[in-house]
Amino acid sequence: MNVIYVVIVTHNPKIWVDKCLGSLRQSLCTVRTIVIDNNSSDDSGEYIKKNYLEVDYIQFEENLGFGAANNIGIKKAYEANADYVFLLNQDAWIEPNTIENLIRAHENEPQFGILSPMHLNGRGDALDYNFSIYINPSKCKKIYSDIYLKSLKSKLYEVEFVNAAAWLLTRECIETVGGFNPSFFHYGEDENYVQRTKYKKLRVGVLATCKIFHDRETRTGTNIYFKDELELFKRLLILKVSNPFSDYNFNDEFKKQFKLIIKTILFLRFDMAKKNISKVFLLNRKNKKEIIENKKKSIIEKSAFLNI
Template sequence: MVKIIIVNYNSGKWIARCLSSIHQAGLTDHTIIVDNASTDNSILFIEQNFPQADLIKLSSNLGFGQANNLGIKKAYEQGSDYVFLMNQDVYIEPNTIDCLISTAKLNPDFGILSPMHLNGNGSELDFSFSNYIVPLKCRKLYSDIFLQKLATLYEVSFVNAAAWLLTRKCIEKVGGFNPSFYHYGEDDNYCQRVLYHSLKIGVVPQSIIYHDRENRTENIYFDNTVLVHKRKLIKMFSDPFDNKQSISDVYINCLKTMVKSLITLKLKSFKEHFSRIIMYNSIDWKMILHNKEQSINKGKNFL
């Protein structure tokens, strides 16, 4: 059994096509939608047009990872063998998930399987996804595409969570997303944990999705340098493979740079590092290190 999990937030632009693609695959009644307190009409649309879907309405926005965790937990408790995480701006083909499941059955050492990501209209590869399958990160896929001799599965170390098939074995060994991450970075950490627990990550070229995210020029999580640095730090200190970094050393180095900038009158650098110092002091480091320790242990962590 497979369950599709979609985290919904103000998805009015995409949700009709997203759910229609699921309906065409005959999987609407296998779909769990977790709504992160949307303020548009997307919830009403879902209730009126796709009542077969299991809709979970949250009173506040928990972020991508924790909302997905609610869906993963419910799917697992209902006995699902596979969970397909799917962004609200993703559209599938009728055979997308069946192809992934068939590949997963033949490759039980893989915890995450991803389809190929095309852009919204299918005219080319999704640009960000294309960076995950370059030769240095995904051996032979590019050359096999050119030579028209595709294999059924290619191993990678990371692929973004816009369309993941998770196996039950993966959920039991790795668990859900680390709640240290609110939005972005959680899929990087999850892939690190999958590899840490001796499972593999793969791309299945015969399976396709359409990721409709072009022309989005503003994103506070990438435009705000303090938020970007905060996410970088949380990723660093949540990485199960990294035990060399010291929180105090990172803090002291930033403090030294801030003071040096002030002495040399580099005011732009001073303001940036001053903001980082304030940000460091606002982070719950005890919680982050606790979550890291929890993620190192095998089990249904964070669910």
């Protein structure tokens, strides 16, 4: 019998708790749930401890970020002899057969290290918008065609990328690839993990005959990780440098930004020149060294960043 753990990273998840954790209680296969809380300020912690006694609830007094918090849960699950670890967003929930079907799919196609269901929106009346981009014809022609023709197969469709809102990680994947790269605090870590998974010769797939619901629609507030130009630039830069398939380095970016600075000054675009100068000095020497070292670890080490 497979040992299955679900790992959920939370930060003020109260409005989704019952849908998320409640759906796991309805799972056709037995799961053990670990919640890693990133210093929530709502009363979700007490609510979970009171109403979901089966959950292993771990709370931190600081926000560790998505990847680092997941690594704690993945490591704990692995050391408890998990055969599979299912990563689930706090604002997402499953159907009763979701995890069971993913496991069956892996048993039929063990070359896949990351398996994900179809991601619907919170209402369940359309694909999650971001997910629809990941499986568009330019990235996964076969699945898109089968959706249109209403002939979805009960096999895994290989994809370039699928976000970590709902990932089934196999034990082999954890042992081979490891955890999330700590160079990323929030966002970008799943894209890097997919790159590393493929670099280690494991595949990434979507099982189109099962689904989850991802409720982005009720999120509130401004997301600085996408609105702030420097935050966005930093994340994309770290992604470029950390990609195991790429030789891109910080000197390449320095040269690029230096040329842009000269060009913007010549055209009297001093506002743009100032932004490009900020990009040049965004990361200090220590940060750059750590990012380079983490890339090396992700390539060389098995179970990188988990210490298992």
